[in-house]
Amino acid sequence: xxxxxxxxxxxxxxxxxxxxxxxxxxxxxxxxxxxxxxxxxxxxxxxxxxxxxxxxxxxxxxxxxxxxxxxxxxxxxxxxxxxxxxxxxxxxxxxxxxxxxxxxxxxxxxxxxxxxxxxxxxxxxxxxxxxxxxxxxxxxxxxxxxxxxxxxxxxxxxxxxxxxxxxxxxxxxxxxxxxxxxxxxxxxxxxxxxxxxxxxxxxxxxxxxxxxxxxxxxxxxxxxxxxxxxxxxxxxxxxxxxxxxxxxxxxxxxxxxxxxxxxxxxxxxxxxxxxxxxxxxxxxxxxxxxxxxxxxxxxxxxxxxxxxxxxxxxxxxxxxxxxxxxxxxxxxxxxxxxxxxxxxxx
Amino acid sequence: xxxxxxxxxxxxxxxxxxxxxxxxxxxxxxxxxxxxxxxxxxxxxxxxxxxxxxxxxxxxxxxxxxxxxxx
Numbered sequence: 101x102x103x104x105x106x107x108x109x110x111x112x113x114x115x116x117x118x119x120x121x122x123x124x125x126x127x128x129x130x131x132x133x134x135x136x137x138x139x140x141x142x143x144x145x146x147x148x149x150x151x152x153x154x155x156x157x158x159x160x161x162x163x164x165x166x167x168x169x170x171x172x173x174x175x176x177x178x179x180x181x182x183x184x185x186x187x188x189x190x191x192x193x194x195x196x197x198x199x200x201x202x203x204x205x206x207x208x209x210x211x212x213x214x215x216x217x218x219x220x221x222x223x224x225x226x227x228x229x230x231x232x233x234x235x236x237x238x239x240x241x242x243x244x245x246x247x248x249x250x251x252x253x254x255x256x257x258x259x260x261x262x263x264x265x266x267x268x269x270x271x272x273x274x275x276x277x278x279x280x281x282x283x284x285x286x287x288x289x290x291x292x293x294x295x296x297x298x299x300x301x302x303x304x305x306x307x308x309x310x311x312x313x314x315x316x317x318x319x320x321x322x323x324x325x326x327x328x329x330x331x332x333x334x335x336x337x338x339x340x341x342x343x344x345x346x347x348x349x350x351x352x353x354x355x356x357x358x359x360x361x362x363x364x365x366x367x368x369x370x371x372x373x374x375x376x377x378x379x380x381x382x383x384x385x386x387x388x389x390x391x392x393x394x395x396x397x398x399x400x401x402x403x404x405x406x407x408x409x410x411x412x413x414x415x416x417x418x419x420x421x422x423x424x425x426x427x428x429x430x431x432x433x434x435x436x437x438x439x440x441x442x443x444x445x446x
Numbered sequence: 447x448x449x450x451x452x453x454x455x456x457x458x459x460x461x462x463x464x465x466x467x468x469x470x471x472x473x474x475x476x477x478x479x480x481x482x483x484x485x486x487x488x489x490x491x492x493x494x495x496x497x498x499x500x501x502x503x504x505x506x507x508x509x510x511x512x513x514x515x516x517x
Contacts, residue, residue, distance in 0.1 A: 208458075210457075216482060216483045216485075217483055219459050219482060219483060221459055221462065221481065221482060221483065224466055224477075224478075224479045224480075227463050227466060228466065228469070228477075231463070231466070231467055231470070232470070
């Protein structure tokens, strides 16, 4: 998943989705801070207007949360790299994330009681510990501790993002992904936490439906990504892109341009019943299209930023289709073996 | 004493945490374990200090309407 997408996900659904679970903890910490400030204010007998210091604990909370989740992302990416996820395993992971998000979206709409089972509830002992810490804390220690402990209370969107970090198979990518996501959640979290005492639970009800709709959409996107990675012909994005490609004249040749926006041509027609070697051509390409996955050939390769990389394909029956995509399940494209040997253009 | 309640008006996982927070608020309650999945909560309390009706009343005050499950 692109870091900007992770950031925007955090900025929208992530921030909203986690408010219900984590916002309460932060608000109770703030209430404690306000009480402390009020006691000091009354004790000092000041004549100036009372101003509680709530911005600082929110910042401590969010900073601790950002650091904790970045470390968690690093660890998840490290676990993913040890597991060496194959394209099919990643496809299953994305599919599971998608189903999880769709289930949570439907739960929020109260479609059926069974969707309540899509929630991962932390044990009572853990929530009890965190709740009591949130009430007894002092100054900056409690917000930092609570911000760190939020990794044990992830909302549905965060859980999905954690699974995505696992799927990256890279500690650095996992860490940057979670960093971008949590950074994205921070502005809304800060704003809502800051005004929480005024907004109360009304805002939670108002946003629930927005979160539910976004969860459903994101869930469908994740399922679609999983289908692309598995080489399935039934994904929504593949259908759209292939229909677009078929509207253009048939493209032949033995090379595929790997660009910032995917693969060109999206549908390449190749000769059947003979060995074929195609070339991936990159020219200062930095998008995820560089990481190409061909599930049917069990092939995955990270291409150089600029260069030519060959792929040998054994003879395919006439009419055979080999589907491929980038490792994030984006840019679905395909090779169609429907030409006679003489029809190939070099 | 342990008492099980159905709580049909829980709408999210946070509701379970709200209800569990009552264990720090009501004298006589030893522990509360609430489940959003099951829409239920189990309260362990000292029956010499507290009645079932008082537990229901406390939950009503934070917006929930538990129904005792008969043993």
